[in-house]
Amino acid sequence: MSRGNVAVLGTGLMGGPMAANLVASGFDVTLWNRSADKTQSLAEMGAGIVSKAARAVIDADWVVVMLSSGSVCDDILFGPEGAARAMRKNALLIVMSSIGMAEAQAMAHKARTLGLRWLDAPVSGGVPAAKAGTLSIMAGGDIEDVRAANPVLSSMGRVVHIGPTGTGALAKLINQLLVASTIAAVSEAMLMAEEGGADPAKVREAMLAGFASSRILELHGQRMIEGDFVPGGPAKYQIKDTSAALDVAAALNLELPVLRLADGLFTSLVDHGGGDLDHSALILELKRRNGRLPSGSPLHD
Structure with a gap:
């Protein structure tokens, strides 16, 4: 039985093994990555692959974002073809990229304006920990949202709730x-x-x-x-x-x-x-x- 629907945006050095752990943990995972070749091994594991970020998030209970920078996250989520507008109301947006504190707070405001929940939850431990599912995850946001994200986050590592929005970043x-x-x-x-x-x-x-x-x-x-x-x-x-x-x-x-x-x-x-x-x-x-x-x-x- 599926544990729920997760969308992962970004399957590079870190996002790829993180997504693999979500698949292995029993989630239905839909992936989007700018370079489609980086999703092939995940497709073989059973993940769904789509060509547009907005398509990946439509049915997701949780959306995990692991992109290269705050500006890229902002563009993919809130730009002209922003994926955030395609998310279901009250879905939980979890940005795990390394972004600035002010960037996290600004994107959280945009997400909440769209009726979404938000966590900035960057990670430490590098590729070895991403593969092993032992990342240190630093979560900023409401404690209720940290609890709601725990099934997903605990599949990738150990979560510490740092404090309010922006403090994870x-x-x-x-x-x-x-x-x-x-x-x-x-x-x-x-x-x-x-x-x-x-x-x-x-x-x-x-x-x-x-x-x-x-x-x-x-x-x-x-x-x-x-x-x-x-x-x-x-x-x-x-x-x-x-x-x-x-x-x-x-x-x-x-x-x-x-x-x-x-x-x-x-x-x-x-x-x-x-x-x-x-x-x-x-x-x-x-x-x-x-x-x-x-x-x-x-x-x-």
Whole structure:
């Protein structure tokens, strides 16, 4: 027996495995993605595929949105052919993309004007957690709507209700502040180890047993050592989030120098050709600045 109808808009690196977990959990899932080739494996699992976002949402009890940015979400949901207008009254719109706090609040207002319920519920954990169904989900909105969304969200990870509308998006930006600054610190540590004559792998091993241990050091430190920058989280999306976090800081009249430095480092990485690399490729930007770029590096001066 079906657990209900879910529409998923966006089946990329994160949205694809999230949708797969919804299918596996017994929901009737209808998918839309701009690139239809990214839906083929999901169709083989039993998901329905449609060519327009508005068609995907017509019968949905819940609509999960996992698109690349706030502006793309706003266009797909509320633009000239906006899917939100095709949704049933009182259906629950769950935007799980990383978007700005003000963007979340503005879109929530538009959704409620159309008689829809809203949650901003971005995620953390990357592609591995999306595949495993163990994402950290940060929900902003009414507690009643969080409870109503729980059957869907719990199929993809663990939900924490942060607070009112917009605070889920805010929590994600805080997460990205922590991720970006920690990647920068780990990059510096791995480069210093290498240049100082220590084996970076051994340094990482030692640090993981001590107070400096972190998931960033564990996963991205290994990527840096191996030079494996196939994107799990592309660097170009990191600066989208750090830039949005700086906007929030400015609105709150806060000076956050570590966030500003991390944003500048990632912006430089993207400007020098690393936008489509994993964000752990920040170590290449540090090597570029220090004249240590390896032969054949994807970065340029």
